Amino acid sequence: MHSFVWHPYTQMKDWKKFDIITEGRGMWLHDTHGNALMDGVASMWCNVWGHSNKELIKTIKKQAEKLQHSSLFNLTNDKAEDLAEKLVKLAPEMYRVFYSDDGSTAMEISAKMALQYWSNMGEKKTKFVSLENGYHGDTIGAMSLGYVPLFFSKFKSSLFPVLRTPSPNRYRIPKGYSFEDYQEFCLERIEQVFSKNDNIAAFVMESGAQIAGGVIIYPNGFQKKISKICKRHNVLFILDEIATGFGRLGSMIEYKNQESIPDIVSFGKMLSGGYLPLAATLASKKIYDSFLGEYKDMKHFFHGHTFTGNPLACATALTNISLYEKYNLISKIKKRASQMESRIKEISNMDLVGDVRHTGMLMGIELVSNKKTKTPISPKKRFPQKIFVEAKKHGIYQRTLGHIVMVIPPLAISEKELDFLLDGTITTIKNVSSQM
Ligand SMILES: Cc1ncc(COP(=O)(O)O)c(C=O)c1O
Structure with missing residues (x-):
């Protein structure tokens, strides 16, 4: 069969033939030749219940018969409302939910929210700091925040500059350091960067662990200490729970486990059980309130997507979350x-x-x-x-x-x-x- 599909991160000259998956049942993906493969990567880290989960399918069917999509521009929909309420209840200290379609856009939103927050507050804070080996998606802003050299060197000249500090990879500690010393060094570097630059808008990191940058799991207390440093220096703390929240690291909300409250946090991937594209960026009251004012103040958030708050995806996410509770x-x-x-x-x-x-x-x-x-x-x-x-x-x-x-x-x-x-x-x- 001739294919017209261009695949991600794939040398298409090498890969002329792909297995064509036509069905998914539980942990298994089935191809056109009748072969079954276990989904060892949760279909890019997003699948929760396995494929063809009856309860999620029922929700999708029911919602598809009622409302497939309706815009959040000047209107709302019941499922987007219900899900936002649920998310705010789940995520401590979060106050409002901004929807998007995937992890990368959720991170673009985090960055824009932070920049506009400072602009709304009348302060010139425009720079970001992030951890080396961090990954936050493939769009230009997300690549700037989470620069993985192997993936993104071709685009480097078009990315915005971000200051980076080391992350504590236990397996690759520089010579002369104990792991404990190196953690301290990583934290001191953040302090130094914050002290030397008074224009830092936010510090951005994956919550709990870096995955795409090499599976680097933070030592106990590391994330908590960073959140405190951010507070001390009046720098916003942005967390990315797109791959690590919703149970991947063993906690529903990983920042709760890490005892580190963010100003802005994003979820994606497993939010809809991995069935429909959906992401959410949650903001604290402090952030949200800065966007309120008279229309002429132009403080409202300048961002929006066609499928923001899609009711099919939101309904699926609501059922997904209820299943976490139902099945413990x-x-x-x-x-x-x-x-x-x-x-x-x-x-x-x-x-x-x-x-x-x-x-x-x-x-x-x-x-x-x-x-x-x-x-x-x-x-x-x-x-x-x-x-x-x-x-x-x-x-x-x-x-x-x-x-x-x-x-x-x-x-x-x-x-x-x-x-x-x-x-x-x-x-x-x-x-x-x-x-x-
Ligand atoms: C931590 C993290 N952030 C953001 C993203 C980007 O998400 P998406 O691929 O849905 O754009 C990913 C994707 O793997 C991720 O692991």
């Missing part, structure tokens, strides 16, 4: 997380495995060509492609990030299914390692 998903995640943890030793002992980083339903397995020097496997070895092909032989849809194999299953995966995924991943790494 967060406590089930804790059990599955221990199951993942119990395999770490076995994985770490494998030949090319330099480090295994895990929390909640997130695992990153870093492969190196030399365990002593920690040299990452060279991109020339075509490692991600090899892993993808080998994993398929073991019935798994697996996607790596450079030299890091990611295990990011749908959150409601069962014990047996998770064993299948972990066994298959281990065999895949073993077999690919023997070809290196």
Whole structure:
């Protein structure tokens, strides 16, 4: 079959033939040839319940018969209202919800909100600070905030400048530091940058862990300390929970777990159970109030999208959240997380495995060509492609990030299914390692 689709992050010269997925059932994706693959990456980290969940489908059908889309420009809709109320109740200290369609736009909104907040307050604060290895999406603003050199160097000259401070990767601490010292160094760097620049609008970071930048899980207290530094320096604290909230790290609202209240926070991916494109940027009362005034003051937020607050997506998100409560998903995640943890030793002992980083339903397995020097496997070895092909032989849809194999299953995966995924991943790494 000739395809007209241009795929993301894909050398199309290499990839002439793609498996065509036509159905999803539970953890499994089914292709046109009748093959089934376990969805080992939760369809890009967003799937919660597996595919074709009856309760979510019922909601989508019911809503589709009533109202498919209606604008939030001068109108509202019942599902957008209900969901906003629910989100504000779930997320401590958040006051209003601004909807968008995906994580990248949610982060663009965070940045614009922060910039306009300072403008509304009559202050000239226009610069952002973020963590090295952070990732916040693929649009121009999101790439500027979360600059991953491997992905974005081609666009660098068009990105706005952002000051960056180091993130504490336990596996790659600079020589001469203990991990504790290095954490302190990372925090001091933030203090220094804030002290030297009085025009910092906001500090931006992923909440709980950096995923796309290499699965870097923050040590206890790190995020909390940053939130305090921000407060001390009158810098807004923006969190990105797009990939880490809604249970991925084991908490519904990760910043609650990290004891670090943001001024602005974004959710996406799992918000709709991974069924429909939806993201939400939540703001505190302090932020929201600064946008109020007379029309002539031009303080209102200058942002909006066609599908903002789409009722189909919002209705699906409402059911999704009710299912977390109904099935007590967060406590089930804790059990599955221990199951993942119990395999770490076995994985770490494998030949090319330099480090295994895990929390909640997130695992990153870093492969190196030399365990002593920690040299990452060279991109020339075509490692991600090899892993993808080998994993398929073991019935798994697996996607790596450079030299890091990611295990990011749908959150409601069962014990047996998770064993299948972990066994298959281990065999895949073993077999690919023997070809290196
Ligand atoms: C932390 C984080 N922020 C933002 C995004 C961008 O989300 P989207 O791909 O929906 O635009 C991602 C996507 O992986 C992410 O991991």
